[in-house]
Amino acid sequence: MATFTIMRLTFLEAARRRIALAAFLLGIAFLALFAIGFHFMRTETGLPTSEDPGTTLLRSQVFNFLGQMGLYAVNFLTIAMGALVSADTLAGEIASGTIQALVTKPVRRAEIVLGKWLGFAVLLAVYLTLMDGGLMAAVYLQSGYVFPNIGTGLLLTYLETLVVMTLTLACSSTFSTLATGGIVFGMWGLAFIGGFVEQVGALLNNATAVNIGIVSSLILPTEAVFRRAQYAMMSPVARSLGFSAGPLLVVSVPSLAMVIYAALYLLAWLALAVRQFNRRDL
Amino acid sequence: MVSPSFAIQTTGLRKAFGDNVAVRGLTLEVPAGEVFGFLGPNGAGKTTSIKMLLGLVAPTAGTGQVLGAPVGDRAARTQVGFLPEHFRFHDWLTAEEFLTLHGRLYNMPAPRLRARLSDLLERVGLMSFRRKTLRTFSKGMLQRIGLAQALINDPALVFLDEPTSGLDPVGRRLVRDIIRDLRARGTTVFLNSHLLSEVEITCDRVAFIKHGEVVHLSPLKTLLEGETRVTVRAGRLTPEILAGLAGLGRDMRADGSQVTLTIEGEAALPGLARYLVEQGAELYALTPQRLALEDLFIQIVGTDGGL
Numbered sequence: 261m262a263t264f265t266i267m268r269l270t271f272l273e274a275a276r277r278r279i280a281l282a283a284f285l286l287g288i289a290f291l292a293l294f295a296i297g298f299h300f301m302r303t304e305t306g307l308p309t310s311e312d313p314g315t316t317l318l319r320s321q322v323f324n325f326l327g328q329m330g331l332y333a334v335n336f337l338t339i340a341m342g343a344l345v346s347a348d349t350l351a352g353e354i355a356s357g358t359i360q361a362l363v364t365k366p367v368r369r370a371e372i373v374l375g376k377w378l379g380f381a382v383l384l385a386v387y388l389t390l391m392d393g394g395l396m397a398a399v400y401l402q403s404g405y406v407f408p409n410i411g412t413g414l415l416l417t418y419l420e421t422l423v424v425m426t427l428t429l430a431c432s433s434t435f436s437t438l439a440t441g442g443i444v445f446g447m448w449g450l451a452f453i454g455g456f457v458e459q460v461g462a463l464l465n466n467a468t469a470v471n472i473g474i475v476s477s478l479i480l481p482t483e484a485v486f487r488r489a490q491y492a493m494m495s496p497v498a499r500s501l502g503f504s505a506g507p508l509l510v511v512s513v514p515s516l517a518m519v520i521y522a523a524l525y526l527l528a529w530l531a532l533a534v535r536q537f538n539r540r541d542l
Numbered sequence: 543m544v545s546p547s548f549a550i551q552t553t554g555l556r557k558a559f560g561d562n563v564a565v566r567g568l569t570l571e572v573p574a575g576e577v578f579g580f581l582g583p584n585g586a587g588k589t590t591s592i593k594m595l596l597g598l599v600a601p602t603a604g605t606g607q608v609l610g611a612p613v614g615d616r617a618a619r620t621q622v623g624f625l626p627e628h629f630r631f632h633d634w635l636t637a638e639e640f641l642t643l644h645g646r647l648y649n650m651p652a653p654r655l656r657a658r659l660s661d662l663l664e665r666v667g668l669m670s671f672r673r674k675t676l677r678t679f680s681k682g683m684l685q686r687i688g689l690a691q692a693l694i695n696d697p698a699l700v701f702l703d704e705p706t707s708g709l710d711p712v713g714r715r716l717v718r719d720i721i722r723d724l725r726a727r728g729t730t731v732f733l734n735s736h737l738l739s740e741v742e743i744t745c746d747r748v749a750f751i752k753h754g755e756v757v758h759l760s761p762l763k764t765l766l767e768g769e770t771r772v773t774v775r776a777g778r779l780t781p782e783i784l785a786g787l788a789g790l791g792r793d794m795r796a797d798g799s800q801v802t803l804t805i806e807g808e809a810a811l812p813g814l815a816r817y818l819v820e821q822g823a824e825l826y827a828l829t830p831q832r833l834a835l836e837d838l839f840i841q842i843v844g845t846d847g848g849l
């Protein structure tokens with residue numbers, strides 16, 4: 261009950277503090293830029309435009325590649341949004357003291373954490389759907405190209421944003437807003453580099469490099485999950501070739517076990533967020 | 543819930559932040575229905591004590607009960623109201639939304655909440671600002687809406703941590719009236735304030751704390767009885783009369799036609815007047831100055847402030 265009150269409060273806060281508006285306008289600007297860019301890439305790069313069956317394969321290959329670049333950018337934008345709003349949510353309320361009137365009500369502290377988590381989860385779902393949906397619509401309307409496995413791909417992408425948001429929330433229950441930002445950004449950077457090392461390692465058949473990547477994925481499984489999302493939405497041809505030339509190499513495809521790990525990882529951080537917040541003097 | 547005879551009961555409640563002991567050992571009993579003043583210098587641990595009683599801060603040692611339940615009990619908080627010292631609230635909410643939110647968190651049924659909301663907005667004088675966001679509120683307005691928030695659930699026990707620190711004289715009187723109403727309805731009020739004149743008017747009993755320990759606790763009445771300083775304004779004060787006057791009290795100071803001295807208590811006043819008249823002095827005024835709570839505060843707590 262209180263959980264949903266807090267969830268609704270989170271929506272209201274996003275709206276009132278113009279966070280939702282800022283994210284929405286930024287998103288629109290991005291989609292517009294992408295649509296224009298896609299248009300020029302399609303028409304001015306010598307790509308055959310006729311419906312010549314011989315070029316269909318090449319065309320879909322290029323569209324997929326461009327689309328994946330866009331999806332990657334959207335993913336980054338969503339993660340940043342999720343981290344920005346959740347970094348300040350507990351830490352900020354504790355610092356300003358607004359939390360005091362809330363937790364002295366007959367509510368469990370866990371309900372406050374879960375309410376905020378749910379609120380952000382819904383906001384991120386809406387944002388991701390609008391952004392990736394808008395991007396895929398821009399591709400489809402201009403070229404008729406449809407990504408494969410959209411459902412799986414989007415769910416995995418969503419899982420990744422949830423992981424980052426939950427980690428941020430957990431840090432925010434213990435550290436200041438600024439420290440939270442630093443920790444999350446640092447960990448994300450680590451996972452990013454680690455993922456890159458893993459792909460290069462796989463390309464060069466270097467086991468050590470691959471292992472470094474796997475370890476970094478265990479620390480923060482975001483890159484791994486997103487690569488699996490990319491893999492799902494990759495064109496079948498690229499997949500059969502073993503890798504795509506997307507913005508991120510996908511040579512070593514993270515296993516399903518990694519996805520399950522990411523889900524458990526998320527739950528563990530959520531539990532930690534509740535535990536830390538429960539113990540804290542406010 | 544059976545109403546316990548004590549709204550608050552603590553034994554050796556202690557809080558240390560690292561090496562810094564904020565509350566050394568609070569042992570306290572506040573009967574239900576009492577307006578209890580909690581006084582002490584800055585940093586004495588008043589706010590920390592309230593926070594422990596509300597479950598905001600976990601005690602390092604000791605035990606306590608609030609409305610018959612252990613401190614921090616969730617169910618008991620249904621009956622508790624709290625105005626925090628730094629009254630910071632979600633300022634992107636309107637006054638109405640803010641009270642509705644907090645009423646919902648108390649699980650109040652919607653019709654009751656709606657009625658209570660209008661009553662309280664009216665009471666704290668913010669009815670015409672109910673659709674304005676708290677961001678546009680002045681400090682005093684925020685404290686008023688915070689007070690409404692603390693009372694929204696019709697609590698059995700309300701903690702007010704310096705409720706008038708940001709209020710104008712009208713607002714202070716308003717708070718006094720509200721506390722009087724609360725007392726009339728049997729609500730226990732735990733009042734933490736530095737405005738002693740206010741405490742003097744509103745509280746039944748006061749505790750003085752220093753370094754997180756109760757150093758003095760007594761009903762306000764007995765606290766303010768006893769020795770009184772009296773100012774005498776009279777003509778024809780001969781040295782003989784003055785000498786006799788000095789025998790009726792102590793610490794006498796004479797300055798022309800004005801004399802001040804300390805007497806045992808109010809009961810000594812008629813005798814003083816009779817003496818002056820019988821001795822032929824022309825008595826213009828005889829004014830007892832009650833020892834103000836402020837003097838007591840300094841007597842009890844000391845001027846070192848406890849810091």
Ligand SMILES: Nc1ncnc2c1ncn2[C@@H]1O[C@H](COP(=O)(O)OP(=O)(O)OP(=O)(O)O)[C@@H](O)[C@H]1O
Pocket residue numbers: 559562563564565582583584585586587588589590591627
């Ligand atoms: N979160 C905290 N961390 C460390 N020390 C704290 C914390 N909160 C309070 N203290 C310390 O505990 C002591 C008591 O503080 P508290 O706020 O309870 O005093 P107070 O009696 O309410 O004072 P005031 O009259 O100024 O409001 C102070 O020495 C303060 O520095």
Ligand SMILES: [Mg+2]
Pocket residue numbers: 588589590627703
């Ligand atoms: Mg205080």
